[in-house]
Amino acid sequence: MNVDAQLIEHMMNPKNYGTLAGNNAEGIGKNPENGEKVAIYLRVATDEDGEYIENIAYQAIGCTTTVVAGSMITEEAKELNFNGVRNLVEATMNILDKLPAEDAACSEMVALALLAAVETYEKRVDDAEYPVITKFVSNSCVPKENAQEVK
Secondary structure: OOHHHHHHHHHHOOOOEOOOOOOOEEEEEEOOOOOOEEEEEEEEEEEOOEEEEEEEEEEEEOOHHHHHHHHHHHHHHOOOEHHHHHHHHHHHHHHHOOOOHHHHHHHHHHHHHHHHHHHHHHHHHHOOOOOOEEEEOOOOOOOHHHHHHHO
């Protein structure tokens, strides 16, 4: 399947969209500029190599790009151990650094929500009542040519 076909598939049939019964961690990524947000839910399990994502789901209040990014990133994250998740987030952020900020913001929000979910899980190991971690995007959704008009 070529890249365009994969994008269309994720857009038309988002994977892992919705809530996750029995989740034991969640994280939120937010764009304070426009109110968009992503919540990622994890069911974390442990094996001889440590914690890994047994199952994952997400919900988004955002644009189509956010839904597609959520589908793609959660598919990649499924069954990864926490080091693998951190590597996935780092690789995603490195790719996004090469894009215009307005193109990167939606995917950044999903990657940050995933990282927040892992960090929430780790905090809850010591404190079951630890609140859900929220991370905020650094990229702007507003194209630079329109930024002056918004202010």
